[in-house]
Amino acid sequence: MTNRNRILSSTAERAYWLGRYLERADSTARLVRVNSRLLYDLPKRLPLAWQGLVNITGSRELFDELFDEPSEKNVARYLINDARNPGSLIQSLDNARENVRTLRGIIPRGSVEYINEAHLYAKEQLSEPLSRSRRAEGLDEIQSFIQRIEGFMSANMLHDAHWTFLRLGNFIERADMTSRILEVGCEDIFEAASELEPFNDIQWRSVLLSLDATQSYNQVVQGPVSQEAVLEFLVHNTQLPRSLAYSLKSLRNSVRDLPRNEKVLRVINRLRRQTGALVVEKLDIEGIETFLDDFQGELASIDTEINRTYFQYKPRRRPRT
Amino acid sequence: MTIDWRAYETHGFWDELITANGRARKGAGNLTRMLAELSDEELAARRTAAELAIRSMGITFTVYTGEGSGSIDREWPFDIIPRLIMKKEWDTVSEGLAQRVKALNRFINDIYHDQKIFDDDVLPREYIENSKEFREECRGISPPEGVWSHVCGSDLVRDADGQMYVLEDNLRVPSGVSYMLENREVMKRVFPELFEDYVIHPVDDYPNQLAACLRSLSPKRSPQIAVLTPGIFNSAYYEHAYLANAMAAQLVEGSDLVVDKDDKVYMRTIEGFVQVDVIYRRIDDLFMDPEVFHPDSALGVPGLMRAWRAGNVALANAPGCGVADDKVIYTYVPDIIRYYLNEEPLLPNVPSYRCVDKEERDYVLDNLDKLVVKPANESGGYGMLIGPKASKAERDKFARQILANPRNYMAQPMLLLSTAPTLVDAPNQPGGIAEGRHLDLRPFILSGKKTYVTTGGLTRVALRKGSTVVNSSQGGGSKDTWVVDLE
Numbered sequence: 001m002t003n004r005n006r007i008l009s010s011t012a013e014r015a016y017w018l019g020r021y022l023e024r025a026d027s028t029a030r031l032v033r034v035n036s037r038l039l040y041d042l043p044k045r046l047p048l049a050w051q052g053l054v055n056i057t058g059s060r061e062l063f064d065e066l067f068d069e070p071s072e073k074n075v076a077r078y079l080i081n082d083a084r085n086p087g088s089l090i091q092s093l094d095n096a097r098e099n100v101r102t103l104r105g106i107i108p109r110g111s112v113e114y115i116n117e118a119h120l121y122a123k124e125q126l127s128e129p130l131s132r133s134r135r136a137e138g139l140d141e142i143q144s145f146i147q148r149i150e151g152f153m154s155a156n157m158l159h160d161a162h163w164t165f166l167r168l169g170n171f172i173e174r175a176d177m178t179s180r181i182l183e184v185g186c187e188d189i190f191e192a193a194s195e196l197e198p199f200n201d202i203q204w205r206s207v208l209l210s211l212d213a214t215q216s217y218n219q220v221v222q223g224p225v226s227q228e229a230v231l232e233f234l235v236h237n238t239q240l241p242r243s244l245a246y247s248l249k250s251l252r253n254s255v256r257d258l259p260r261n262e263k264v265l266r267v268i269n270r271l272r273r274q275t276g277a278l279v280v281e282k283l284d285i286e287g288i289e290t291f292l293d294d295f296q297g298e299l300a301s302i303d304t305e306i307n308r309t310y311f312q313y314k315p316r317r318r319p320r321t
Numbered sequence: 322m323t324i325d326w327r328a329y330e331t332h333g334f335w336d337e338l339i340t341a342n343g344r345a346r347k348g349a350g351n352l353t354r355m356l357a358e359l360s361d362e363e364l365a366a367r368r369t370a371a372e373l374a375i376r377s378m379g380i381t382f383t384v385y386t387g388e389g390s391g392s393i394d395r396e397w398p399f400d401i402i403p404r405l406i407m408k409k410e411w412d413t414v415s416e417g418l419a420q421r422v423k424a425l426n427r428f429i430n431d432i433y434h435d436q437k438i439f440d441d442d443v444l445p446r447e448y449i450e451n452s453k454e455f456r457e458e459c460r461g462i463s464p465p466e467g468v469w470s471h472v473c474g475s476d477l478v479r480d481a482d483g484q485m486y487v488l489e490d491n492l493r494v495p496s497g498v499s500y501m502l503e504n505r506e507v508m509k510r511v512f513p514e515l516f517e518d519y520v521i522h523p524v525d526d527y528p529n530q531l532a533a534c535l536r537s538l539s540p541k542r543s544p545q546i547a548v549l550t551p552g553i554f555n556s557a558y559y560e561h562a563y564l565a566n567a568m569a570a571q572l573v574e575g576s577d578l579v580v581d582k583d584d585k586v587y588m589r590t591i592e593g594f595v596q597v598d599v600i601y602r603r604i605d606d607l608f609m610d611p612e613v614f615h616p617d618s619a620l621g622v623p624g625l626m627r628a629w630r631a632g633n634v635a636l637a638n639a640p641g642c643g644v645a646d647d648k649v650i651y652t653y654v655p656d657i658i659r660y661y662l663n664e665e666p667l668l669p670n671v672p673s674y675r676c677v678d679k680e681e682r683d684y685v686l687d688n689l690d691k692l693v694v695k696p697a698n699e700s701g702g703y704g705m706l707i708g709p710k711a712s713k714a715e716r717d718k719f720a721r722q723i724l725a726n727p728r729n730y731m732a733q734p735m736l737l738l739s740t741a742p743t744l745v746d747a748p749n750q751p752g753g754i755a756e757g758r759h760l761d762l763r764p765f766i767l768s769g770k771k772t773y774v775t776t777g778g779l780t781r782v783a784l785r786k787g788s789t790v791v792n793s794s795q796g797g798g799s800k801d802t803w804v805v806d807l808e
Contacts, residue, residue: 005569006545009589010577102553105566109379161591259592310591315579 007161011103013311015162018099018107019169025092025118026146027177031056032079032089033139034209036132038202039072050075052206056177056184057087076135077128089126089142093119106162110152118145167254168306175247176299181210182234183292185227186285204230211242231280231288244295248272251302264305271298323364324357324755329742335483336757337404337741348807349405351518353742356402356755364752367511368744371401374510380503382793383556394559397500398798400743401511404760404780408522408806414477414485415764415774417668420658422473422766425490425645427661429469432644433459443660444653448677451728452650453698454493454643456606458613462630464639465538468768471637472531472601474498477762477778478671479739486671486736488761490654492646493638494603498527498765499560501779502567504801520806522776527765528567534769535570535599538635544598546570547588549578551604551620556794561603570601580624584631599635600625606640648697648731649675676723676730685732686723689716692732694723707789709735738789741800743782759783761791762802777802 031053039049051070054063057079066084067074081090097119100112126138157163185207204225208214211234220237221229237243252268255261278291331341338349345353359367381394406414431438432449439446449455474495476488505524509516535546550561552574565572571588578597579587587594602609608618610625628634644650652673658666674681674692685692694706706719723730740757747754764778780802781791791797 006571006588006590006592006595008571008573008577009591010574012591104379105562105572109377165591313589313593315581315587315594 005160009311009313011106012161012165013307014099014103015106016165016169016306016311018096018103019166020173021092021096021099021169022115022146022149023170023173023177024087025089025096026143027174028057028079028087028089028092029139029142029146030212031181031210032076033136033143034212035206036072036076036136038206038209040132042202052184052187053079055187056180056210057085058180059085059087073129076130080135080139081122081126081128090119090122093122093142103162106157108152108156110156111149114145114149114152118142118149121145161258164254164257165310168251171247171251171254172299172303174242175244175251176296178211178234178242178244178247179292179295179299181207182231183289185230186289186292201225207234213240213242216240228280235275235278235280244275245272248275258310260309264302264309267298267302267305271295271302274298323360323752324742326353326357326755329755329757331740331757333481334737334757334759335479335481335739337406337479337739337760338402339742346405348407348805352403352405352515355515355518359752361750361752364744367401368752371399371507371511372396374507375399375503378503378506379559380500380507381559382500383554383558397503398784398793399504399507400758400782400784400798400800401508402742402744402755403508403515403801403803404741404762405803405805406762406777408804410485411777411804414668417487417666418475418764418766418774419772420662420664420667421475421487421490421654422470422768423772424658424661425473425492425654426468426470426768428657429492429639429642429645430463430467431661433462433469433641438657438660441660443656444650448647448649448728449644452644452647454606454641454647456641456644458626459639459641462639465635466768466770468538469639469642470645471534471538471639471768473766473768474763474778475766477668477764478736481737481739483739485668485762487654487668488671488736489648489651490646491763493643494605495763495765496557496560496603497763497779497781498775499563500799501765501775501777501802502527502563504779504799508801519803522804522806524776524802527775528564530767530773531564531601532568532570534767534771534773535568535601535635535637537769537771538637539598541598545588545596546599546601547573547578547597549573549575549600549602549604549622551575551608555603557603564601571597573597575604575618575620575622578622578625580622580628584624584628584633586622586625586628586634597634599637601637606643609636609640643698646698648695649677649728650697652731671733671736674732676727676732682723682727685730686720689720691735693735694719694730694732697729697731707735741780741782743784743798743800745784745786756786758786759789759791760800777804 035053042049050072053075054060054070062085063078067078078085079088082088083091097115100107100115104112122142185203204227207230208217217233221233223229235244238245238249240246248268248271255264255268326339327343329339329343331339338346338353340346375396380397382397383394438444470492472495474491474497477485478488479485501524536544548561548565548570550558550572562572573588577588579589581587586597588597604620607614609621610623611618611621612623613626629636652675655666655670658664674685676682676685690708692708696704706715708716738759740759742755743758744753745756760780760782762778762780765775767773780800782798782800783789783791784798785796
């Protein structure tokens with residue numbers, strides 16, 4: 001009787017961005033939460049350590065414009081509840097909320113309610129300056145909101161193309177975040193610290209923590225934390241949900257479910273080949289940094305291709321009859 | 322304390338449940354008895370249950386909070402005491418509505434074709450030529466079945482004598498039907514036991530009927546149907562989404578649609594462009610197509626009128642149908658029914674005065690303190706003068722407006738709108754007390770290949786004491802409407 005349900009480009013696009021903003025909110029909360037614990041150990045004379053968190057979000061210029069120094073207080077405020085930072089936790093939740101408003105009827109009600117609640121909670125409870133314990137508690141709560149939001153979606157929503165686009169948004173954002181965290185791992189902001197005995201592996205421990213990957217690392221690598229082993233693990237391991245290889249594999253699998261996917265698949269597979277060909281032990285830090293730069297550029301190409309194929313294509317030109 | 326019907330005052334109004342001497346009206350006995358048996362705590366619990374149901378079902382309406390500050394979603398204000406209408410009465414009303422809408426559709430079709438009604442001197446030609454809602458662009462177009470207003474919402478009121486009158490017809494983009502449907506859902510959750518005692522006619526067939534009506538507008542066997550909404554900031558967005566969902570139709574905004582060089586309408590999907598055959602549009606005519614109307618409208622679809630004229634897409638309601646929505650045209654509806662159908666109207670109009678007529682205008686100007694004056698083309702209760710409640714200055718201002726543009730005004734005696742018991746907050750009584758509040762009724766009439774009238778409709782209540790303004794944007798709420806059979 002009725003036509004089968006079509007997926008509008010506009011709602012697919014909003015699902016995609018919902019996926020991106022939720023993932024971004026989650027990784028921002030994790031970044032601040034886990035690194036705080038690590039950074040508390042550092043001697044006070046190493047304020048630059050907090051700078052690393054800003055660098056991961058790729059918005060150092062904006063931060064420098066808004067604040068005089070990368071103190072704990074400033075960085076936490078900037079990343080958590082500063083509306084002037086478009087990548088802050090509060091802005092990601094706000095954007096997620098805006099996107100979900102027009103996805104009512106597609107996203108399960110439970111998820112919608114938790115998105116609204118998470119936003120409200122962040123606005124009311126995560127207003128910096130906060131004590132370290134309040135901040136940690138609040139970020140924990142945000143992450144648990146996001147777990148519930150995603151849990152509802154995973155268990156209750158139709159796993160149709162909207163779901164696929166939501167996941168695409170998740171994986172693109174996740175791959176992007178992992179590559180940024182690795183990039184900052186390669187920077188030398190911890191240099192001063194690493195000369196001190198208890199901190200010599202701190203930058204790579206921080207990288208693992210930022211991705212909640214310490215436990216998995218210990219299971220798989222079964223050795224000390226080293227630059228090479230961490231890079232190898234986070235780039236190539238196909239079982240770790242936040243590794244580059246895993247995100248790319250998931251991207252490809254999701255796109256396979258979509259119609260008209262040839263061009264998008266081509267760009268994804270190109271990046272998979274490039275990533276697979278990376279031999280960590282043969283490269284110096286600069287080589288790794290170049291690879292990560294290129295990787296982010298390629299992710300942007302995937303995003304562009306998704307956009308061009310599914311969201312913003314132009315009316316076809318028909319031959320005149 | 323519980324509800325004490327002996328203490329309930331009808332204040333000289335017709336009350337839908339209770340007679341002037343404090344007895345339950347025919348058919349309302351079971352309901353009033355059950356309500357009186359509830360303790361204050363139980364009553365409070367039911368009210369809370371209704372509020373919770375409305376919240377968890379996400380039933381909202383959007384209120385504009387003013388320039389720049391945007392809008393907020395409010396929960397739908399709902400009173401748990403239903404309004405009852407006997408099936409026998411409803412059958413007559415329903416027949417009258419179908420007759421009315423049939424005649425109005427014939428009228429609109431005539432206006433855009435031969436205009437015989439002017440030649441036969443039933444209605445002066447200049448009324449249409451001066452109407453804001455007349456669309457020259459629609460002349461000569463023949464929509465399927467000759468139907469222009471596929472979804473009509475007519476407002477009915479009951480006067481002190483118990484007679485139902487048609488107060489106005491909303492032929493353009495009437496809203497409220499989703500609340501009619503949701504009200505019933507809420508009642509089933511709150512008072513399931515009442516559904517044992519009464520034979521209440523269901524209302525939930527409406528989305529199917531609407532879908533069937535829309536399908537009948539396309540020659541295709543299974544046409545692609547879309548609901549065109551202005552977007553999430555529109556006050557009726559909730560309803561647009563609700564209906565699209567219930568009909569398994571596509572909810573689209575203007576930016577989702579494209580009219581291609583072949584004059585067909587397509588929606589942008591992830592599979593590419595898919596042709597749309599029928600559009601249930603919930604945006605105003607003037608915003609529908611920037612190529613023809615407001616050039617700066619971002620809500621519309623460039624080329625939509627072109628596609629419609631070419632017969633490649635059906636638009637419900639058709640552009641231009643607002644010409645019969647005019648409050649001055651309203652005064653002619655009984656004549657319109659006689660003219661096109663050769664029948665006597667089954668439902669009376671509220672007696673009205675046309676300000677364009679010298680004699681009637683003089684009467685209106687002399688009696689402004691007793692009359693309600695309405696502009697021809699406003700809806701939502703805006704721009705009206707309620708004479709008995711207005712100040713001298715307001716009345717004088719209206720008198721000047723009427724003299725400056727008599728064509729734009731009509732007046733009606735102040736009706737004594739009927740009331741129904743409504744729970745209102747009272748000190749130390751969480752369940753509240755029952756007081757009479759004024760109400761109206763908006764049934765919906767579908768016209769396609771067939772005609773369908775909702776069972777009852779949306780009952781809107783003016784929640785403020787003494788008020789007769791039922792619009793949700795101005796302090797109105799609603800009640801479930803039960804059309805009941807007595808066994």
